[in-house]
Amino acid sequence: MAHIDYYFGTQSPWTYLAGARLEEIASRHGAEITYKPLDLLQLFDRTGGIRPANRHASRMEYRMQELIRWSDFLKMPINVKPAFWPVNPAPSSYAIIAAQKAGGGDLAGLVQRFVRAVWAEEKNIADDEVIRATLADAGFDPGLADSGLFVGAQVYERNLEEAVEAGAFGAPFYIVHESGERFWGQDRLDFLDRHLAQL
Template sequence: MSKVIDYYLTLISPWAYLGSQRFAEIAKRHGAEVRVKPVNFGEIFPRTGGLPLAKRAPERQAYRLVELKRWSEYLDIPIHLQPKHFPAPEALAARMVIAAGESGGKPLELAQAVGKAVWEEERDIGDAATCEAIAAETGHDGAALRAKAEEAASEARHATLTEEALARGVFGAPSYVYKDEIFWGQDRLDFLDRALAKG
């Protein structure tokens, strides 16, 4: 495919969850290839001036909930504003998505399912059995994908993607990179759509 989008995200981002289906539809409509690249924002934030949610000012935390509710209602996508298992350790789930992409699986579908598991279904993606189940629900061999994700090579790949994101100027999630132009946030999907339309 001539159109390629690099999709940098953290799987527990509510914004990635809210934008995931629209993003998939936009990419499909334009015949674009999506390279799903989960990265570690625990590394990215301190190096780009960002703060993890718990360290943000109370006013910012409160407004985030307002915006999540607005977008959920606007897009008609269900969301628990404060899900039971958030934040959850996502390293295993992220590496399973990476493994899916490198083994001919469906990384975008798996990433979407993980987001839905956190924000709609309130499942604990920090639990390995839950990750396996989510993978199976998207047509993967959950146990095999987990085993591959637990290999040192998958951990190294996760770290490499994080450094790649930093080198390309990524600082927030989700970030969609097309022709080296960053579109940060699901609220910029209309701009990505226009860029893809131009070719």
């Protein structure tokens, strides 16, 4: 059985636009997924990337066009200037880490709900009430938002270190354990699909 490490940021529009395609691909090939939320801005800093706030205007204008194109292509609504962005991704990431450890709910749905909250629902995913409601909507105990914060912070930091060591440098980023093949971006999911079919 193939195993995929999935590195992502809960504030990332490209993670949002990935939707449920990773899970559909994994299901088709019997692959397992480990969800590894991380501090995306620190990942940029560590691997030669540039934070959005520091990018040249032409890059940000093109990014805006691409977000609109992909939103239209995937039929996924997007607000390219969301009310709560940039947003602190740590609290929602800690909730995902706690939920993954606890089990019993829809982990993929939880991730998708958080990124959709930013990019399509104008919600602040750093707000405690939003986090608790999102956990509940995905079938998890909302109390997870208040527990395991220390462990969540440790895992969140470890995910960043593992991402750097594994060669990830953006989000969403998918790494297949068995082959070491890396796939960067929601627009590379078709290639991940093809690769898993060959294992």
